[in-house]
Amino acid sequence: MYQINFDSPIHVHFIGIGGISMSGLAQILIDAGFTVSGSDAKKSPLTQHLVSMGAKIRYPQMASNIDDSIDLVVYTAAIAPDNPEFSAAVEHAIPLMTRADLLGQIMKNYPMPIAVSGTHGKTTTTSMISEVLLAAGADPTLSIGGILKSVGGNIRVGRSGYFVTEACEYTNSFLSFFPRISIILNIEEDHMDFFKDIDDIRHSFRRFAGLLPDDGFLIINSGIDNVGQLVEGLRCNIVTFGADAQADYSFTDAVYDELGRASYTLVRKGEKCGTVRLGVVGEHNILNSLSVLALMDILGFDSDVVRGALSAFSGTDRRFELKGEVAGVRILDDYAHHPTEITATLKAAVNYPHKTLWCVFQPHTYTRTKAFLKDFAKALSIADKVVLTDIYAAREKNTIGISSRDLLRELEKTGTECYYIQSFDEIENFLLKNCIDGDLLITMGAGDVVKIGENLLGR
Numbered sequence: 001m002y003q004i005n006f007d008s009p010i011h012v013h014f015i016g017i018g019g020i021s022m023s024g025l026a027q028i029l030i031d032a033g034f035t036v037s038g039s040d041a042k043k044s045p046l047t048q049h050l051v052s053m054g055a056k057i058r059y060p061q062m063a064s065n066i067d068d069s070i071d072l073v074v075y076t077a078a079i080a081p082d083n084p085e086f087s088a089a090v091e092h093a094i095p096l097m098t099r100a101d102l103l104g105q106i107m108k109n110y111p112m113p114i115a116v117s118g119t120h121g122k123t124t125t126t127s128m129i130s131e132v133l134l135a136a137g138a139d140p141t142l143s144i145g146g147i148l149k150s151v152g153g154n155i156r157v158g159r160s161g162y163f164v165t166e167a168c169e170y171t172n173s174f175l176s177f178f179p180r181i182s183i184i185l186n187i188e189e190d191h192m193d194f195f196k197d198i199d200d201i202r203h204s205f206r207r208f209a210g211l212l213p214d215d216g217f218l219i220i221n222s223g224i225d226n227v228g229q230l231v232e233g234l235r236c237n238i239v240t241f242g243a244d245a246q247a248d249y250s251f252t253d254a255v256y257d258e259l260g261r262a263s264y265t266l267v268r269k270g271e272k273c274g275t276v277r278l279g280v281v282g283e284h285n286i287l288n289s290l291s292v293l294a295l296m297d298i299l300g301f302d303s304d305v306v307r308g309a310l311s312a313f314s315g316t317d318r319r320f321e322l323k324g325e326v327a328g329v330r331i332l333d334d335y336a337h338h339p340t341e342i343t344a345t346l347k348a349a350v351n352y353p354h355k356t357l358w359c360v361f362q363p364h365t366y367t368r369t370k371a372f373l374k375d376f377a378k379a380l381s382i383a384d385k386v387v388l389t390d391i392y393a394a395r396e397k398n399t400i401g402i403s404s405r406d407l408l409r410e411l412e413k414t415g416t417e418c419y420y421i422q423s424f425d426e427i428e429n430f431l432l433k434n435c436i437d438g439d440l441l442i443t444m445g446a447g448d449v450v451k452i453g454e455n456l457l458g459r
Helices: 020-031 045-053 084-091 099-107 122-135 170-176 198-209 227-231 283-299 303-312 339-350 366-371 373-380 404-413 424-434 450-458
Strands: 011-015 035-039 056-058 072-075 096-098 112-117 141-148 153-156 162-167 181-184 217-221 237-241 249-256 261-268 271-281 321-326 329-334 357-361 385-388 417-420 440-444
Touching (some): 020 045, 020 099, 020 141, 072 084, 096 099, 099 162, 099 170, 112 122, 122 141, 122 162, 122 283, 181 283, 198 227, 217 227, 217 283, 237 283, 249 271, 249 283, 271 283, 283 303, 283 339, 329 339, 339 373, 357 424, 366 373, 385 404
Parallel strands (some): 011 035, 035 056, 072 096, 112 162, 112 181, 141 162, 181 217, 217 237, 357 385, 357 440
Antiparallel strands (some): 141 153, 321 329
16 A cells, blocks of 8 residues: 655645545645645535645546646545546556545554544544543644534644544445544444445444554443454453443433433442533433543543533534524434434434424435335434435435335334425425424434525525
């Protein structure tokens, strides 16, 4: 594999530079003195920010964007070998590197690289860690899978030895990383277009845990099925967290305020250690925060600073984000696109003030919709009323004959009032007629469903 020498900056070209992760890595390289170019389908706030930093970006992706001045081309798993720029790089004999491999090489330059993994909760937990490190004056470098308001984006370049990043299992990309501390929040079936089954996914996470050095730390959820099998034989330090009282970090006495925000008593190795108050909702965020508390104890940060930062943290974009209010209807948006995430979000919403809980759900990818059809219906049935959009295809084509009508039929079996409406305009008009003062409306999914709520607020 091509090795970057960070003492000798080169010209790196990013195919799809406008992606949330790719743009962050490009920013890190620019700050380190590299020449950065790239391409994307269209301009965006992320690409415009990179241009303001000195990147040269062209639209769209074309073979002519690749020339002999480029020393390295970086691409994501979404880029196929027949991509015009990928093909041109091969023709020019320019080295190619995946996004994950580049991120792994960047991690090597930091004494304390921290990787946050799990099927759910990576962005929120990485953001929690970021807020704590910032509050403690630790000056970290951050790579987050969402927009964190306190840093004005998804990336922050610091000058300390702390590097914090999300670690995604899709296509085994996190196996290219070099962490000293890793967090595994949970392990469930997802990305079944890549993994064979849950055993294949567990094997991938076990390999990820095995990347840690002997003096490293694995912080892992004790509630993961057969967790002992995952950690057996590891030489690193193991720290557990979870709802189980036997975990190193657990909780009791959980309560929720009028906006669904949690407070609980921290239990560390069987001893009660005072109250932790969160600025975010739901039991799933209690578990996320326990992993953060374990991490900060390992790093040696002051407990009062840590708890203060967790209380002040109000979430990231598209994670139970309050978008606004129109005609007395509060509109929230959430990125949830897996049944477990949907369940956690809607259970949190039940504790939020409302008359009727509406959920506008946009299924994400055909393979995920088919694999979890009944689970999606069960999760969505927590809402009082559900509106389904068409499936957001993302990287896929519908070769398996699945549609939102199939999910509608499963939802109808649960007795939930539900509707399938194809166009966003029609959905917006339907909601304007049917939502009333005091209702709570959540737009949900990993695609562009957020536009529905934003459009309603703009009317």
